[in-house]
Amino acid sequence: MEKNTYYNPADLAKFGNVTEWQAEMGRKFFDYYGEVFKEGALTEREKSLIALAVAHAVQCPYCIDAYTSDSLQKGADEAQMMEAVHVAVAIKGGAALVHSVQMMNKAKELSM
Amino acid sequence: MEISANQRLSLTGRHHPLADTGYQLTVLNAAQTSGAAWPAFGSKLRETGLLPLRPTGISTLQLNVGKMCNQTCKHCHVDAGPDRTEIMTRETMALCLEALRQAPDMQVVDLTGGAPEMNPDFRWLVEQVSALGRQIIVRCNLTIIVANKKYHDLPEFFARHRVRVVSSLPHFSAARTDAQRGEGVFERSIRALKMLNAVGYGQEGSGLTLDLVYNPSGAFLPGSQAGLERDFKQRLRREHGVEFNSLLTITNLPISRFLDYLLESGNYAAYMDKLVQGYNPAAAANVMCRSTLSVGWDGQLYDCDFNQMLELPVEARAPRHIRDFNLARLQERSIVLNQHCYGCTAGAGSSCGGATV
Numbered sequence: 001m002e003k004n005t006y007y008n009p010a011d012l013a014k015f016g017n018v019t020e021w022q023a024e025m026g027r028k029f030f031d032y033y034g035e036v037f038k039e040g041a042l043t044e045r046e047k048s049l050i051a052l053a054v055a056h057a058v059q060c061p062y063c064i065d066a067y068t069s070d071s072l073q074k075g076a077d078e079a080q081m082m083e084a085v086h087v088a089v090a091i092k093g094g095a096a097l098v099h100s101v102q103m104m105n106k107a108k109e110l111s112m
Numbered sequence: 113m114e115i116s117a118n119q120r121l122s123l124t125g126r127h128h129p130l131a132d133t134g135y136q137l138t139v140l141n142a143a144q145t146s147g148a149a150w151p152a153f154g155s156k157l158r159e160t161g162l163l164p165l166r167p168t169g170i171s172t173l174q175l176n177v178g179k180m181c182n183q184t185c186k187h188c189h190v191d192a193g194p195d196r197t198e199i200m201t202r203e204t205m206a207l208c209l210e211a212l213r214q215a216p217d218m219q220v221v222d223l224t225g226g227a228p229e230m231n232p233d234f235r236w237l238v239e240q241v242s243a244l245g246r247q248i249i250v251r252c253n254l255t256i257i258v259a260n261k262k263y264h265d266l267p268e269f270f271a272r273h274r275v276r277v278v279s280s281l282p283h284f285s286a287a288r289t290d291a292q293r294g295e296g297v298f299e300r301s302i303r304a305l306k307m308l309n310a311v312g313y314g315q316e317g318s319g320l321t322l323d324l325v326y327n328p329s330g331a332f333l334p335g336s337q338a339g340l341e342r343d344f345k346q347r348l349r350r351e352h353g354v355e356f357n358s359l360l361t362i363t364n365l366p367i368s369r370f371l372d373y374l375l376e377s378g379n380y381a382a383y384m385d386k387l388v389q390g391y392n393p394a395a396a397a398n399v400m401c402r403s404t405l406s407v408g409w410d411g412q413l414y415d416c417d418f419n420q421m422l423e424l425p426v427e428a429r430a431p432r433h434i435r436d437f438n439l440a441r442l443q444e445r446s447i448v449l450n451q452h453c454y455g456c457t458a459g460a461g462s463s464c465g466g467a468t469v
Contacts, residue, residue: 044339074335075343077285
């Protein structure tokens with residue numbers, strides 16, 4: 001059935017198909033992607049929680065689905081996942097709020 | 113999560129359609145709603161060059177000594193619970209001991225259930241196997257140790273017979289553990305783990321092995337065994353002062369109560385997709401049924417505990433009861449396969465000993 005929305009959950013599984021129209025760049029992206037999420041200085045679980053937080057910051061429904069599932073699989077629990085989201089919220093909110101210093105500067109400049 | 117009185121009964125106790133293993137197999141072999149069936153597990157093995165699947169050498173005798181349990185975990189593949197009464201008799205245990213005498217290569221005796229400790233002849237069996245000098249594994253659900261005064265000395269009893277204790281603890285968070293195993297299970301499990309630690313289990317240099325089993329508490333596969341083990345060790349030590357040896361990750365197979373959960377939660381098709389897409393030829397070569405023989409509470413022989421719960425006995429030309437045990441003929445058998453077998457070959461593989469790759 002045709003989904004009457006911009007996002008279709010079934011499209012997530014077709015992500016790999018982007019290589020059909022640009023094979024080399026697509027392949028390089030997926031190789032890089034795979035490398036990024038391997039255990040390194042950070043554990044796989046930590047990387048998955050970062051991805052989950054970023055997914056909320058960029059408000060990507062595909063990524064939220066994928067990294068909720070992946071975080072659970074990597075052993076994260078609900079508390080860790082919600083704390084990760086709050087980190088994203090704090091930075092997004094903080095990023096907006098810190099600009100109010102500019103607003104204050106400008107207001108002071110224009111005011112007697 | 114609230115557990116209703118009805119959920120504390122087994123599928124059998126609730127007269128649920130999935131209590132019928134024939135119905136479970138019908139579900140597992142039905143086409144997907146989208147129309148495309150998952151390939152038969154046997155055809156995957158053929159591609160890998162493993163069909164017919166044969167034992168590599170039977171080194172473990174796994175005895176399911178009964179379906180009685182003090183818990184009713186949501187994912188239980190045995191459909192065990194307090195309302196199940198099937199139990200292995202001492203006569204059947206004696207036949208198992210005779211088989212062990214005949215086959216010195218079966219060095220490991222793996223005792224499972226239900227809660228194996230609830231079988232009235234459990235301690236007698238452990239003493240007899242111990243006298244034969246075989247390594248004993250007890251799949252202990254932990255809470256049984258604190259369930260009743262008569263079980264409080266189990267840690268000492270296990271230590272006396274150098275039993276390797278393998279215990280389920282699906283998560284280091286109480287909420288995720290209790291969601292799968294029942295309200296208050298995490299707290300009681302921690303108390304039992306401390307009792308095991310107190311007699312030396314999991315402590316360096318004691319020679320007493322305490323392994324934990326991680327089962328995902330939901331419709332997803334286990335993550336990396338090494339990574340989860342590190343997280344579990346750190347959290348259990350820091351928050352509860354608990355020590356253990358290794359963490360074994362086990363994939364939930366889509367049968368019995370886990371199948372019920374998958375169907376009820378609408379996760380069945382996506383979970384089967386994960387298992388089938390995750391098929392790993394290296395894991396397929398290492399499946400535990402190639403080195404294990406499983407004995408049911410009534411002495412029937414199976415290729416593994418999962419086949420036992422689906423009532424799929426060893427093939428007809430092999431001895432099918434422990435009284436007819438014949439190692440040579442059992443070594444020549446073809447292992448019986450079905451769609452649930454995808455659970456043991458997905459990702460890093462899964463067995464009663466954890467990941468296989």
